[in-house]
Amino acid sequence: MESVARGAAIYFILLIVLRLSGRRTVAQMTTFDFVLLLIIAETTQQALLGEDFSITNATVLILTLFGLDILLSYVKQSMPKVALLLDGTPTVLIAEGNIDTHALKRARVDLEEVLAAAREQHGLARLDQIKFAILEADGGISIIPQ
């Protein structure tokens, strides 16, 4: 019982903190973000397991975490507002070549990152070759060329 409570608590704490820290931390991972992720994994491990390192405890925790994930996926499917809250929504950063500086600033995205996505996805050289740039809900940047 304690394992299920620990697993559920850590799952929801991580969900809330990661969601509120901004989606850029999830998709646009730098080396430092990767190190941060490793530290978070190491930090939560002890809180998840406590002093019980048995296979039974690990199994209970794995089932708890997967169970919560499956449950949340059903909740999100039947309640779009919950899905919006948990997963976020795409944000159009450039529309028909017009740069939305407000959206870029609020989403903490640099034009450099938009240009990098344009180069990677379409081999574009300049900003004026971008028709649409969308910050997707998963944190990735999609580019549609002119």
Add this chain to the structure above:
Amino acid sequence: MPLNEPQVRSDGLQVEEHRQFQEAFWSAERLAWLGFAGVLVLVIFGVTGSGGIFSKQAIRFQEGTAEFPRFSRWEAPEAITALLSARGPGPKVTISQEFFRSFRVEAIHPTPVSAEAGDHGTTYHFRSVPGQDVLLTLNVRPHRPGIADYRVGVNREPVQTVRTVVWP
């Protein structure tokens, strides 16, 4: 489950943007960051236990003082210290049973001469050298999260109520 096709915008892009929600969420994010900072400030002051000026509380008796945790963490080691003046026979410390419902005593230094359970809780008797104060250390570990209210007494003095918040 019906599939909701996103509407095509006037600029030709078919995407469901929910900009109003996103604006509100960006504001909520920034408020949450202030909340994160606030929590960290509380941590520095010791509200989450394990160090910080508010993490311990001093309980004063006529014949000494004891330092108990005000905030503690579930399954995290904690030390309770007491400095008892050397008057009369060896000092004794009484801790009510409520304490033991929340804390597990792992070690006591110096080792008590005896421990007896009574109506007011468990009383530990210590040996002391005449004229020398006794410094006691109880290494404890909270085994239940929640608020622990318990009573502590030294020698024949009236007991005092102590409260420790054990964070999960």
